[in-house]
Amino acid sequence: MMLSEKELKLILLDFKESNFLNVGTLEINSLTKAMLHHIGSTDPELRDHLIYPSFINLIVNNYYTKPELKELLYVCLDEQHLLLKLEDNDEDAVFTRAFSSLIIAVLLHVNRQNSFLAESELDMIAEQLINYIHKEEDVRGFVEGKGWAHSIAHIADALDELVKNKGITISKLEEVAMTILEKMYFDKGYFLFEEDERMVTALISILNREIDQQHIINRITDITAELKQNFISGTSVQYMQRTNFKQFLRSLLLHLEVIDKHAKLREHLKNVLQSINQPYYNT
Numbered sequence: 001m002m003l004s005e006k007e008l009k010l011i012l013l014d015f016k017e018s019n020f021l022n023v024g025t026l027e028i029n030s031l032t033k034a035m036l037h038h039i040g041s042t043d044p045e046l047r048d049h050l051i052y053p054s055f056i057n058l059i060v061n062n063y064y065t066k067p068e069l070k071e072l073l074y075v076c077l078d079e080q081h082l083l084l085k086l087e088d089n090d091e092d093a094v095f096t097r098a099f100s101s102l103i104i105a106v107l108l109h110v111n112r113q114n115s116f117l118a119e120s121e122l123d124m125i126a127e128q129l130i131n132y133i134h135k136e137e138d139v140r141g142f143v144e145g146k147g148w149a150h151s152i153a154h155i156a157d158a159l160d161e162l163v164k165n166k167g168i169t170i171s172k173l174e175e176v177a178m179t180i181l182e183k184m185y186f187d188k189g190y191f192l193f194e195e196d197e198r199m200v201t202a203l204i205s206i207l208n209r210e211i212d213q214q215h216i217i218n219r220i221t222d223i224t225a226e227l228k229q230n231f232i233s234g235t236s237v238q239y240m241q242r243t244n245f246k247q248f249l250r251s252l253l254l255h256l257e258v259i260d261k262h263a264k265l266r267e268h269l270k271n272v273l274q275s276i277n278q279p280y281y282n283t
Helices: 005-017 028-037 044-060 066-076 093-113 119-135 151-163 170-183 195-207 214-229 236-259 263-276
Strands: none
Touching (some): 005 044, 170 195, 170 214, 214 236
């Protein structure tokens, strides 16, 4: 029988109070199933402050074997977790998707140090994450009474860990980079909770893998042209895209300035930002 939220909460409170050293008498497999079942709870204490840190500690402290880590990853990627009700009008399903993303990020981080995935699996995982990002439209950050959803920030963390895995192919890295640019050109909501910074972090990790940056420069140029064309007669949706994308470009430029890398891309970002904002400079 599956543990209720109340029962799970009591167990995890004890686990947390032991500094995540004593999981108690419950068998790990049963605890894992219960946490996965309730990972999208609308109780923010259970979801954010108990299930998530408990998973982190169980994963990094070797409570799972390598086959169990892989199984956990594939469960988090499935239609009951990362892909749950993506095309349904269910405002609470985002919590399951977003917090599955965070567990995926932890597992991909561990894979970098203690490989449990074959290199051939990384591109497949990238495909699943890309598919999710294209379809995710609930970009709420903090939800009153229910806590953090933050779906785009969380999946950005998973992307950042994914692209740091050495086995992922260059072509897939480029595809992830294009996916980030497309998502930051989002037209169904504003990014209000520094999602841009988290996506910039993932893109910087891709740039550090020495990919051909021209593809990124070309796509930024194309989007900039669309923004300029739409400025005069722009709809509210187009202004939403404009705000989201400019915010992302500014964050990317500042990050690159701080680390003093990728001079060609930095110069391009300065030029396109000036170009996008030219109507304001002429007033």
